[in-house]
Amino acid sequence: MPDFNSLIQKYLSGIDASKAGERAIAYEQVRSALDAAFKDDPGHPDHLGYLYDLDQAIAAAEARYRTHRTKLDDLLDxxxxxxxxxxxxxxxxxxxxxxxxxxxxxxxxxxxxxxxxxxxxxxxxxxxxxxxxxxxxxxxxxxxxxxxxxxxxxxxxxxxxxxxxxxxxxxxxxxxPGASQIQNALLARLSRIESNTRDTAEGVDKLNKGVATLKRETSADPRKELQNLGKNFNEQDFLQTMAMCDIRAVRLYKQAEMPVPRYKALEVLVLPENVACLDIYKADFVAIGPDICFTSDYYYSFRSMMRPVDWLQSGFKIPERKKFIEGVCGEARLREAYPELYGGKSRTVSSLETDIRRAGPLVLDEEQADAARERINQLFDRAPPATRPTPAALSSEEVRRQIIGKKINHANKTDIVYRPDGSFEGRNDRGQQTGTYQLMADGRLCMTTTSGARACYQYYREEQILKVRRNDGDSDRVIGLVSVRN
Incomplete structure (x- = not known):
């Protein structure tokens, strides 16, 4: 049933209820609202009952206004x-x-x-x-x-x-009863939280002070300063720092006497886009000498399939770096050895033959003779001979089934795919190489890049683990583990 008392007071609250005429209008509005609710069935029993209750509520409201009102009545209304x-x-x-x-x-x-x-x-x-x-x-x-x-x-x-x-x-x-126990448990829990928070804050404060003290104590030691920068004193972090040319860190590596790795010197020479990092190590490059640009002794791993000129072409893309490289290796010598770097044609086999005839007979030591044989193999497309037999080496048929057509990874550094059509594609963090390969009778895969460089790889198992090594006249170096994906 509707609360008519509240409904009437709601209507009265919006008017001056001290005037009987305005109260009458409010009562009539309440009656109209009730009639509207039963307009489809005005004779309904509930309708009549509600009208009676409404009249009683109106009478009660009027009674309050007819009696003598006090201040208390106004407050309690x-x-x-x-x-x-x-x-x-x-x-x-x-x-x-x-x-x-x-x-x-x-x-x-x-x-x-x-x-x-x-x-x-x-x-x-x-x-x-x-x-x-x-x-x-x-x-x-x-x-x-x-x-x-x-x-x-x-x-x-x-x-x-x-x-x-x-x-x-x-x-x-x-x-x-029992409320004090609950209160004490709550207080104990809050006390532990407060104590733990305070101890944690004190621990963090001590740690911050310790770190600040440590940095002040090690500021004179470049190796410890490198650690503060999140860098380790090793070759890998050094090469990454040179590539990004973090000048502050490169200076610290120099102060800590980190040398340029000779077997990667050419790679380091063409890494940084900012020559400022190369200038820091200029004395190291000068000490290695101009041969850094003309032999294969200064780059490494799968990248050895590239020629020095391939690295230099990358280095010559930035004019300031090109000028630095010319200062280390000599511009005149670079122009003579690699005319293609300056817009000319690369030297052909016939031009090499002419140079040899002009030079006359040469007396070569064993190392020079090995290098000459390698160059001849490259010119006449001969597969380099195996340096030594490999125990548990995969046969040519096993290589065809297990290696060719699969995605191969060498030592988590180089990805290679030997396609069934005799071509290959290799990729590492420095770039991509493509070319052709031959599957030799002894299971070696001998590759020739588009630039003419050659290398042979032997896949073998050692304690059931698949590995790979170079196996040709140039090297028999073990490269590492091999992973194979379809």
Missing amino acids: PVRQLSTRAKLKFGAIAGIISLASDFIKPIIELTLPILLGSAVAGLVLFAGSRLFQGSRALLQSGAFLCSVLFVFSFGLWGMQHFIKGADAQGVVAEIV
Whole structure:
């Protein structure tokens, strides 16, 4: 059934209810709303019952206005206008807030602030309900909530000063069985959290001070300063630092006496885009000498299938780096050996033959003779001879089944694919190589790049683990583990 008392007070709150004419209009509006609800069945029994209840509510409202009103009546009118349901809801909210503030009294005192705050807020909301007619119902509800909160808080505040021990632990902990144990457990948990937080903060502070002290103590040691930058004093980190040209770190490597690896000197020479890093190590490159640009002794691994000129072409892409390389290797000698770097044609076999005839007979030592044989093999497309037999080497048929047509990786550095049509493609962190290969009768794969460089690789098993090594007249170096993917 509708709460007609609340409905009538809602309509009256928007008018000057002291005037009987305006009250009559409000009552008629309520009747019209009720009639509209039963317009399809005006004779319905509930309709008649509701009309009777509405008349009783109107009579009660009029009785309040006919009797002599006091100041107290004016104050209590907002409360009377609230429904029983609203009164219970606001009372429950106020009770929960008051009891919660009393329960956490050992942690923080909130009862008195809530007491004073609710009093001030209640007065402000009540005054506002008199000024703002359109929001009167909402403001009166807020004022009622604050007044109930004030009553509860005042009662608890008074009992805290009357009941023994309640001024420290709160009224709830003193009079409710078991509440003090729950309160003590909560306090113990909060105390542990506070202690752990404090210990953690102290530990972090000590750690920060230790790190600051360590950095101050090691600032004169370049190796420790490199560690502070997250870099290790090893060849791999040095090469990465040169490639990125971290000038500060490169200077520290130089101060720590990290040398340029001779077997990778040409690679280092063409790595940095910023010549400033090369200038730091200029003395090292000058000490190695111009041969850095003209022999295969200064680059490594699968990249040995490239010629020095291939590296230099990469280095010549940046004018400042080109000028630095010419300063180390000599511009005139570079122009003579590698005219293609300067827009000319590369030297042909016939031009080499002419140079040999002009030079006359040569006396070569064993190392020079090996290099000459390798060059002849390259010119006449002969597979370099195996340096020594390899135990457990894969046969040509096993290589055809297990290696060709698969994705092969050498030592987690180089990816190679030997295609069934006799071509191959290799890739590593410095670039890509393509060319052709031959499967030899002894199972070796001998490759020839598009630039003419040659190398043979032997795949073999050692303790059931697949590995690879160079196996030709130039080298028999073990490269490492092999992984195979389809």
